Structures are given as structure tokens and as C-alpha cells.
Amino acid sequence: MSLIVNGNTVAGPLDPRVSLLDHLRETLHLTGTKKGCNQGACGACTVLVDGTRILSCLALAVQYDGRAITTIEGLAEAGTLHPLQAAFIEHDGFQCGYCTPGQICSAIGMAAEARRGVPSHVSDDLTATVTLTREEVQERMSGNLCRCGAYNGIVDAIRATVAAEPAA
Ligand code: FES
Numbered sequence: 001m002s003l004i005v006n007g008n009t010v011a012g013p014l015d016p017r018v019s020l021l022d023h024l025r026e027t028l029h030l031t032g033t034k035k036g037c038n039q040g041a042c043g044a045c046t047v048l049v050d051g052t053r054i055l056s057c058l059a060l061a062v063q064y065d066g067r068a069i070t071t072i073e074g075l076a077e078a079g080t081l082h083p084l085q086a087a088f089i090e091h092d093g094f095q096c097g098y099c100t101p102g103q104i105c106s107a108i109g110m111a112a113e114a115r116r117g118v119p120s121h122v123s124d125d126l127t128a129t130v131t132l133t134r135e136e137v138q139e140r141m142s143g144n145l146c147r148c149g150a151y152n153g154i155v156d157a158i159r160a161t162v163a164a165e166p167a168a
């Protein structure tokens with residue numbers, strides 16, 4: 001089996017029990033994706049698979065044969081930060097930075113979900129076009145914890161960039 005990670009085709013693990021997170025970090029040495037809880041509770045390990053956010057600690061690498069995986073290392077283009085990465089700097093969206101790769105990947109996936117019209121727990125109208133208000137962003141990003149408490153800056157950065165993109 002093989003995976004397409006940040007545009008590069010790479011081999012999957014020999015051991016089918018290896019998580020996607022461990023394969024990214026330990027074998028491919030893409031250590032931007034972080035291991036926090038390793039049990040699906042913190043969001044630090046969030047990556048994108050075909051544009052959808054997943055928790056890589058809860059995923060087996062072998063599940064993703066032939067799928068396109070994007071990690072934080074794959075977001076900058078030609079040395080230029082992704083707009084959301086730049087916004088995290090501008091809006092003080094991090095302190096230690098440990099949660100940041102997961103926050104950024106999660107926010108990109110979250111914004112795509114909103115553009116597809118996926119409602120959240122705080123959406124009043126389940127069929128309406130989603131507007132990513134502060135409350136909506138907070139709710140939709142609630143699976144990504146930040147021990148430094150940089151939440152206000154994180155939400156500001158998201159609302160200034162990916163949350164402001166028009167619906168498709
Ligand atoms: Fe995956 Fe915490 S390390 S959710």
C-alpha cells in the first residue's frame with residue numbers, strides 16, 4: 001500500500017497496527033503533527049485526508065491506501081505560509097505552539113465543512129447556509145484543545161481567513 005502525503009507518494013507501514021500519526025512522525029519524520037493524548041481527546045494530531053479533518057491518532061495508516069493526506073508541512077507553498085498560518089502569527093493564535101498544527105489543519109477542514117452546509121450544535125437553522133460566527137467557530141473547533149489558552153487569537157485568525165471564504 002502507499003499514501004500520498006503532501007503530494008508525495010510514500011510507502012505505508014509494514015505493520016498494519018501502526019497509527020497514521022505514528023507513521024507520519026516515526027517513519028516519515030513529519031513531526032509537525034503532534035501527539036497529545038493519543039486517544040482522540042485533544043485534536044493535536046489533526047490532519048486532512050482528501051480535505052476532511054481526521055484525528056490521526058485514532059486512524060490506522062493502512063486505512064488510507066492511495067488517499068491524499070495533508071499535514072502542516074504541506075500547507076505552505078514555495079516558502080510562503082498558508083494565509084491561516086500567517087494569521088496565527090498576526091493574531092497571537094499560539095504560545096507554545098504544540099496544539100497549533102492541529103488547530104490549523106482542523107480549521108481548514110472545519111471551514112470546508114461549513115461551506116458544504118454541515119450544521120453544528122449551535123446552528124439555529126439546520127438547512128441554512130452556514131455563517132461562521134464567533135460562536136460557530138468556537139463550537140466547531142471545540143475538539144482542538146489549547147493548554148496555553150490562546151483561544152481568542154485562534155478564533156480571530158480563523159475568522160480573518162478560512163472562515164471568511166465564500167460558500168462554494
Ligand atoms: Fe490525537 Fe489527542 S493525539 S486527539
Ligand code: FES
Nearest residue numbers: 095097146147148
Ligand atoms: Fe500551547 Fe496551544 S499554544 S497548547
